[in-house]
Amino acid sequence: MNAREGGTKARRSRGGGTKARRSRGGGTKARRSRGSGGMLGLAVATVRARPVSFAGSFAALCLGVAILTMSALILLAGDAGVPGRYAGAPVLVRSAQGSGPDGVFLERAPWSARQTRELTRALSAVPGVRRAVPDRSFYAQAVVDGEPVGRQRKGDRLGHGWSSAALAPYRLTAGRAPQQPGEVALGRGLGARPGERITLLTAAGPARFTVSGTVDGPGYYLTDERAAALSGGVRVIGLLTEEGADPGEVAAAARSAVRGAGQVLDGAARGELAPARDAKTRWIGSQVLTAMAVLSGFATVFVVASTFAFGVTGGRRELGLLRTIGATGRQLRRLLYGQALAVGAAGAGAGALLGAALAPALGAVLTDAGFLPPGVTVHRPPWVLAAAFAAGLAVALTAVWSASRRAARTGPLEALREAASDDRPMTRARALTGIAFTALGCAAAAATAFADPTDMTGLALVTAVGLITGVTLLVPAVVPPLVRAVTRPLARRSGALGMLVREGTLAAVRRTASTTAPVLATVGFVVLITGNTQTSVHSYADRDTASVRARAAVVARDGTPGLSDAAARSVPGTGPLATTVYAGAARTPWEAAGVEPARFAEVHPRLRTVSGSLARLDGPGTMAVTRSALASLRGRTAVEVTFEDGRTEKLRIVAVLADGTAPAPYTALLPRDTVRSHDPTALTDVVYRTGPAPSPAALRRLGAEEVGVAAYAGRADAEEDRLVEVFTLLLVGMSAGCTGLAVANTLLMATADRLRDLRLLRLSGATTRQVLGTVAAETTFVVALGSVLGALTALPSLLGIRAGLSGSLGVPVRLVVPLAPVTVAVAGCLVLALAASVLPARAALAKGTRLG
Template identity: 40%
Template structure:
C-alpha cells in the first residue's frame, strides 16, 4: 500500500497540490487571526508611567461587579468603568497620613500646540522623573508648565480650555521626559478640580518600609464603608491602575473585532478545506474502481485515502502555521494604524493558537477525506467504474443530515432576530448567514440541475455545440459543479449578507438621528476637550438664542442576569430637551428629568414610577426614579437619559455638544457652531469610514482566502478532466471549442454560486429589515452595489481564468496522450 500511495501521489500531483494549498492557506488564515487575538491578552500590562516614584497610591474604584452563588459556586462578573474621583473630605483625611503626600488633581484641559489633555498640580510632577528643556516651575496663579514637544517657550502666552472655559496663562517652563500634561500651581489645580482628586500618592519618609506605609493607609480608609466612596490602595505595578488608560477602549474594540474576524476565519477555513478534500477524494472514483477491481478491500481504500490526507495535512498545516505567524504582525500593525488597536499593539508568536490552528486544519482535512473515502470504499467495483462518468447519487446521507441540521438551526434564529425589534439583531447576522451558506452548499446538488437548465436556456435555443456541452457537463457532473460553486457562494454570500445588513442598520440609525435633532444648530468643541458650563451660559445668553441645551454621553451599567451590561447614558437638561430634540415617549415626560434622582429608561425593563438601580460611568451605584419611558428606537437601544445635575462628580465636567435653538453666533472661543445638517453629515461620514475599515478588518483576509480558493478549486477540477477532454477531442471537438466550453461552464458555476449567495442574502436582509421595522422613521436597504459588483466580477474573472488556462495547457497535448495521462 505504501508503494501504491506513493504512485498515486506522483500521478495526482495537481489534486494533492490543490488540497495542500487550500489547507495551508486555511490554517494560515486561522493561525494569523488567532495569533493576533491571543496577542491582546496582557497587551495592557505594564509598569506605572505616571505614579513611578510613590510607594502607595490611593484611587477610586474602576469596576462594577455582579456576584452570584456562594461557596464553590460563587462567581463574579466584572466590567471596567471610568475611575471614580476621591471626594474632598476623603482627600483631607488621607493627607494626615504620616508620609510625603501628593494630592493629584486632574482636570480636562488642552492648549493649542501643547501635548496632553489634563491639567495637574505642580506637586504631581514629583510622581515621575523629568528634566527641563527651559524655564522653571509655576509660581504665580497665571503660570503654566508644558511638556515637550511643543512650539511654546517660557514667556509665551497660551489659551487653555478647561472646566472654566478659555483662560490665558503664561508659560513658565517646558519639561522633557515627562508624560504629556499641563501643570499649574497646586492652588489653581485644586480650585479647578473643585477639591476632588484623581488619586493621592504616598512616599515613606526617609526610605521607610512601603508595606508599613500601605498598612497605615489602609487603616486610614478602613472606617469608611459607604460603597459609593470605596477606594483602592495600590502598590507595586498595581499603581498603574490609578492611571488613565487611553488605550483601554481601543483594546476592547480590537478584542471584539478580532473575535469576529477569528470566527469568520475559522468558518471559511473549515468550509473550504472540508469541501476541497472531500471533492479531491470524490474525483478519484475511477481510480478507486480500478483498485477494487484489482482486489483492494474497502478498508485498504480508506487507509490509502486517509494516509494521503494525513501526509498532506501534516505538511500543509505546518506550512499554514508558519504563514499565520508571518501574517499576524502586519495585520496587527494595520489594526493599530487604522485606529482599531493601541498604537503600540503588535502580534507575537504564541504556541497554543498556532497549535490549535494546526490541529483544526488536520482534523478537518482528515474528516473531509474520511467521509468521502467511506462512500468510495463501499461501492462495488463495477459500480465505481460506472459512476466515474456520471454522478448517480449526488446527495448522500451526510449532505442531507448536515443541510437539514443547518436549516433547523437557522430558522429559529431568523425568527428570533426578525421579532426582537432591536439593533441587537446584528449579532446574529453573520451566524445565520454561515448556517444558510452551509445549507445551500449541502443542497446544491439538488438545485444545480434546474438552475443550470434555467441559466442555459438561451444556449439550448442557439443549438451550439459549445453551449450544449457546457450545459450537459454542468448538469450531469453535479458534484463538480457544487464543489466549484461553493467558494463563490461563501465569498459573495458572506460579503453581501454582512455588508447589506450592516448598511441597512446604519441607514436606519442615520434616519433616526436626523429625525431626532430638531435644533437649529449645534455647538461642538473646537480645540478644547469639551464645552465648559461657562461657555454654555455664554451661548445661552447670545442674542437670538432661545435655547441652549448641553448633553454629555457616558457609560452606565445595568445588571443583566448574572453580569453587568454596558449601556449608554446621556446627561441632558430634561425641561429644555423637548425644545431641541424629538424624543418619542411611551409614558411620562422629560420635563420631570430634574435633580439628581430621576431617569428616563427604554421600554420593557422598567415602568413609569418604578425605581431603576444602576451604576454610573464611574462605578457609583444609584437608585433613580423613572419619570419617562422611551419608545423603542434604533438609536436609543440600551440608552438611559440622566438629569444634568447628576453629572457633577460622576462624569466629565464638560459637555460633548450643545443643541441650539434660534440664531446663535457663528464663533465662540473654543467652540464651533455648525448647522444640524452639517453636524449629522460629518458624524455619518466618520461612522461610514469607520464601518468601512471595520468591514475590511473582518472580511478582508477571509475574502482574499476564498478568492484564492475559487482559483484553486477550479484548477483542480479542470486538471482532473483530462480524460473527458481527450474523449471530446477524439470525438471531433476542436481545442478552441473545448476551451470555450470550459469557460462557459466557469461562468455557469459563478452564476450558480452568486444565485445561491443571493438567496442567503435575501433571507438575512429580510430578517434584519423586519427587526428594524418601526424602530426608525425609515429603514432603507443600503447595499454597496459597487463593492458587491466588484467582488462578483472578481469571482467571475478568477473562475474563468482558473478554468480556461489549465484547460488550454492540457489541450496542447495530443488526444491519445491526454487520454492516458492518469493511467
Template identity: 40%
Template sequence: MSLAWTMVRHRFAAFAGTFVAIALGVAVVAGATTLWASSRPEVPARLAAAPVVVHSPSVGGGSDSYPRYRSWTAAEARALASRLVAVPGVRAAVPDPAFYVQRLIGGRATGDPDTALTDGHSWASAVLGGYRPTAGVAPRRDGEVALAGAAPGTRIEVLTARGPATWRVTATVDGPGFYVADATASALAGGVRVIGLSVSGDPARVAGEAATVAGADGLVLAGADRVRLEEEAVTRVRWIGAQLLIAMVTLGGFVAVFVVASTCALSAAQRRREIGLLRAVGATPGQVRRLLYAETLVVAVLGGAVGVPAGALAAPLLAPVLVGAGLEPAGFSVTTQPLALAGSFLLGVVVALAGAGAAARRSSRIPALDALRDAAAERRAMTAPRWVLGILTAAGGGALMAALPALPLTTRTTAALGAAMLLLVAGALLAPAMIVPLVRALTRPWRGSAVGMLVREGTLTGVRRVASTAAPVLLTVGFAALLTGTVATIEAAAGIDEAAELPATLIAAPDGTPGLSADAADRQPGVAELPTEVVMTVAGRASAYEATGKEGVNGILIGRDLPGPPPSAEVRFADGTTARLPVTGTHDGPPDLVTLPYDLVRAHDPSALTGSVLLDGPPVAAPGMKVLPVRDYVQGLLDEEGRIIDIFLAVLLGLAVGYTGVAVANTLLMATAARRGEFAALRLAGGGTSHVLRVTSAEALLAVVTGTLLGAAVAAAALLGMRHAVEAELDQRVDIVMPWSQTALVALTCAIVAVIAAAVPVLRARHGAGSR
C-alpha cells in the same frame, strides 16, 4: 505514512487546494492570534514609575460592564496620602487629579480627543510617570504650565472644560501631558481617583501594608495588577480590535474546513477507481480511511510549516494599520508569541483532519468493483445526508423568517440575520439539486450551437463538479450581499430615525474635541444637557449611574423601571462631595440614567463636557465647536460608527473572497485536469485548443453565474425579512439599499479566478503535447 508521503509527493497538484487553504488559514490564525496576544492591557505611562498605586473604591459595574469608581474629594485624597506616607517603605504618596485639556493651534484643538480627557495633571504627579524637567521652574500659579516641546517663557493657547485659556510655559518636561500648579489641577479636575506611591524595598510588602491603612477607602494595586488602571477609552479600543481578530480566526477556521472538505470530496470522487483498486487487492475500509487521513496530515503539516512563519511575519506589518484604523491604541507593538504560533499550527492540523473526515468515511465504502468503472457520468449528485441537512436548514431558515412578526422587536433583526445564514447554508447544500433546472434555463438560448451543446451536456453530466464550484460562490456572494445590504439599509434607516428625533434645524457640535466646554455650551441659544457620573445611595445601597444635568429640573428624576421612587437619595458627585436630593419624578430613559439640575452638575463636575447643543437662535462662535445641520451631524455620527463596521466588512469579505478564490480555482484545476481524455477526444473530433478553452471557460462562467444567482436570490429574500424587522423596530417605512457594486465586484472576482483556473490545465496539456 510513507505511502501517504509518496502519494502527496507524486500527486501534489491534486492536494494543492488543501495545501493553500491550510497555509492561508494557519497564516490568518497565526497573525491574528499574535496580534491579539500582543494587545494586552498596560500600565498607563503617567503611572509607570509608581510601583504601588491606590485607586478610589469601586461601586460596581455600569451597563457596559466596565467598572465604576467613586472619587475622593481633594481633601480626602490629601488625608489618605498623609496616612499612606507613614507606611514603612513609602517615600512619597502623590494624588493625581487628572483633567481635560487640549492645545489650540490656529484656533483649532489638536491631539487625540479621548487621550485629552486625562492629559492634564498636577505638577507633583509628574514624578509618577518618571518625568523630570529639562529646563525652567515648576508652575506655581494659575495660568502656568509645564509640558514637552515648548521652551520656558512660551505662551500657548489651550482649551479646558471651562473654556479657552492662555497659559505661560514655565518648564519643559521629558514626558507627555500638561502639568499645572497643584491648586489649578484640583480646581479643574474636581475629584481625585489615583494616589501613586514611591517606595523603597519590596512593593508587594508595601502594598499589603498600604491596603491595611486604606481599608475600604481605596483599592491598592501593585506590579502587574496596575494594568487595571488602563484608561477605559484605551480598553474599549483594544476590545473592538479583539472582536475583529476573533472574527478573522473564526471565519478563517470555518472556511478552511469548508475548502478542505470540498477539496477532499472532489479528490475522493476522482480517485474512485484508484481506491477501488486498493480495495480489490485487499485494503480494508479502515486502511483506506487511514491512508486519506495520513495524506491530509502530510499536507496539513506542510501547509502549517508555511503558514506559521507567514502569519508571524505579517503581524508586525499589520500593527500600524490597526493603530491607524483606531482598532489598537497608539504605541501598540507586536511581541513574539510562541504559544499563539504553536496553537495555530495545531489548529491547522485539526481543521484539515476535520475537513477530510466525511470524504475519508465515504471513500472507505467504495467497492472493489469501482476499479473496473470508467464512466464520467455521476450516479448521484446528492447524497441522502446532504438532502436531509439541506431540507432541515432550509426549513429552519424559512420557519424563522416566517416567525419574525411574532418575535419581540429587539430580537427581530438578529433573528433575520440567523434565518439568512441558515438559508445560505441550505442553498449551498442543495446546490446540486437546483443546478440542473437553472443550467437548462440559462443554456436554452445557446443549445443550437456546438459549444453551447457541449457546455450544457458537460455541466449536466458533472453536476457535482459544477456544484463544487457554485457552492462557494453562492456562499460568498450571498454573504457579501446580505452583510453589506443589511448594514447599508440599517444605517440609512437609523439616520432618518435619529434625524427625526432632533427638532432643531442647526446643532452646535464638538470640533476635534470630546465635547463642548462650559464657555462654548453656556453661550449658545438652545437646550444643552451636561453628562456626568454619580454614585447614588438608595435604601442603603450605593450604585453608579450615568447622569445628565438639565435645565428646569429641581431634584432627581429616575428611570421608571426602578422600584417605587424613594422620597430622597444621597448623591456623590464627580468631585467626591455628597448631597441629599429629593426624588421629584421619573423619566422614560434607561434605568441606569438619572437626571439632575444643570447648575448642580456644572458646580460639582468641573471637567464635564457637553455633547451638543440644539440651537434655537444664532450661534456664538467658540473654539472646539462647529455648527452644522442636524442631518449632517447625525450622518457624521453614523459615518464614525460605520467606519469601524466598514473595516470589519472589508476584512471579512476579503477573507471570504480569498478562500472562495482558492476553492473555485482548486475545484476547476482538479476537475479540468481530470478531463484530459475528454478534451483529447474533442481535439480528435476536429476541435482546437481555442474550442476547448471556450468550452471550459463557458462551463466555469456558467458555474459562477449559477452560484451568483442562487446567492443573490437567498440574500434578497433575507433582506426583505430584514427590512420588515427594521421597519417594526423603527415604526417607519424602510427602503432596502442593495449593494450592487460590492456584489458585482465579488462575482467578477470569482469569474476571473474561475476562467483562469479552468484554462491553466488546458494550456499545460497543449504545451505538454507539443513538447512531445
C-alpha cells in the same frame, strides 16, 4: 496404556496445531499492521503524485492556521505597560468603587474630597512612603492664534495639579512651578516661554494664564488648589517611596491602610490604569480577531471538505480499482485520512510558522486602524504555535470525514465505469443535513427581526453559516432544474456550444455543484458582511437625523473633545452636558446628560415617557431614566447616585423614558445645573441650534463649528463607522480569500478530471478555440449560478437585520448593499475560475499532457 498414551499424544499434536493457528493469526495481525502502514504510504505517494489536486487544501489550511495563529498571538499580546504619567510612582492606589458590565468601558466612581483626604493621610503614614499624591485631572487645551492646538479625544484630561507632575516624573526645563491661581507650567513642545501669556480652554471656557515654567512632558499643570476647583473627584493616589524602600512591602502595607476603599497596584499591575478607552479598543480588537478566526475556520473546513469530496467523485475509478484488488472500505477511509494527515501536517506547519512571522505586522496594522491601543507587544509562546498546528490537523481530519464515508461505499465495479455522469448526486443523508442547516439559518434570520441590536451580529453570522452550508449541501438537487430552465433558450440560440454546456453540466451534476459551492460562499459572505454593516450604519444615522428638530448642529472641531460652557452659551439652542453617574450600592456606571427639560423635549420630538413627566425634572434631587435602567433598579422610585466629584445623593425618579427614544448613549437625564455642580470638567457633546446662527469666527475661537443635522448624525459615529468599515474590509478580504482558493482549486481539479473529454472533442473535429470556448462558457455559467445563489442565500439574513433595526430604532430602515465590493467579488471569482479552467486546458491540449 498405549492407547491412552497415543490419545494423549494426539491431543498434544492437536494442541500444536492450535499453536500453529495462533501463529498464523499473528501473521494476520502483522499483515494488518503492514496494510495500515501501506495505506499511509500510498496516501503520501498519492499526494506527491497529484499535487494539483491538493494544492487548494494546502493553501487553505496554511492561510486558515496562519490567521488563527496571528489572532491567538495578538489576543495574548502584552499590554502597553504603565501609562507614562504614572511611571515614576512605584505604587498606585485606585478607586475600587463599582465597575461596568461586560462591553461597558467607563471609569470607576471617584473618591469624594473627604475620602481623598482621609486616604491620603493614611497612605502618607505607610512605612517607606515619602509622599502620597492625589492625581487631579481636568480638560485643558491651549489656544494659539485663535484656535485650540493639539488633537484631544473625548475623555482626554491633560490638565493636572502641579503635584501630579512628580508621578511621571516630569521635571522643569525652564522657569519654576506654578504658585498663583493664574499661572501654568506646560510642555515645552508648545514653544511658550516663562513669562508669556497663554489662553487655556477649559470646561468653563477660555481663561488667560501666565506661563511660569516648562516641563519635559505633556500636559498643563496648575496649582493644586486651582486644579481641585476645575476637576471632579480623585480616582488615583500615587505613592512616592523613600530611597531603598521595597515597593512590594509598601504595597502590602498600603493594602492594610486602605482597608478595601481602594485597589493597590504595583509593578506591571499598574498597567491597569490605562484609559478606559484603551480597554474598549482592546475589546473591539478581540471581537475582530475572534470573528476572523471563526470565519477562517469555517472557510478552511469548507475548502478542505469540498476539495476532498470532489477528489472522491473524480477518483471513483481509482478507488474502484483498489476495491477490485481487495482493498476494504476501512482501508479506503484510511487512505483518505492519510491524505488529509499529510496535507494537514504540511499546511498547518507552514501556517503556524507564517502566522508567527506575520503576527507583529498584523498587530501594527490593527493598532494603526484603531483596533488595538498603542504599545501592544506581540510574543510567540511555543504552545500557541503547537495548538494552532494541532487545530489545523483537526480541521483537516474533520473536513475529510464525509468524503471518507463516501469512499468506503465505492464498489469494485466503479473501475469499469467510463461515463462521468452522476447517477446519485444527492444522498438522503446529505439532503437531510442540508435541510437542517437551511432551517437553522432561516430560524436565525427570523430571530434577528426580534432581537436586541447587540445580538443581531451574532445571529447574522449564524444565519450566514447555516444558509451557506445548507444551500451548498442542497446544490446538487437545485442545479438540474436551474440548468434546464436557464440553458434551454441558450442552447437553441448558441447551437453546438450551448448544447455542450447544457449537457456537460447536467451529466456531471456533482462536479457542477462542487464548482458552484465556493462561488456561492464567496459572494454570500461578501453580500452578507457588507450589507449588514452598511445597513446598520445608515439606519443609526437615519434615526439620529429623524429624531432632532433643529436648524443646525454646533459641535466641537476636529481635535477638540467637546464644547465648553462658553461655546454652548453662544448658541441659541440646547444640548446635553455629558457626564457619568454611578447608580445604587454597586455604583454601576451610567452615561448621563444634563439638560434643560422643556427645550430638550422641543428639540427631540421622539422623546417619549412611559410614566411621569419630564417637566418635573426641574431641580436638585430629580432624575429621569430609561425603562431598561429602571428595570435594573427593580422598580425603585429613588436611588442613591454617586457623581463625578465623588459625592453621593439620593435622587427621585420623576420620569421613565421609553427605550430608544432618548438620545444615545444616555441612560439617565438630570437638570443641567445639577451636572455642572458635581462635574466641573463636563463638556457638551452638541448644541442643536434653534435660533440665529452665531459668528463662525467666534465659534472657531471656542473650538467649535456649525454643521447640518444630517451631517452631525453621520459624524457623531464617524469613528465607529470607520472601525466598522475597516472591520468589514478585513472580514471580506479574509473570507473571500479563503473561498477564492476553493474556486481556483476546484476548477483546476475539475479541468484536470475532464481532460479526456476535452481531447475527445478535439478528435471529434472541434477546434482548440471551440473546446476552450466550451470550457469558458461552462465556467462563466457556474460562476453566474453561484453568484445568484450566494446573493439569494444572504438575503434572508439582511431582511431579518432590517426588520430588527426598524423595530428597535422606530424608523424605517433602508436595505443597503454596496455594489462595488459585490461586483469585485463576482469579477474576482470569474477571473480566478477562468484562469483555473481555461489556462490548464489550453496547456494540456497544446502539449498533450495530463494534469493532476
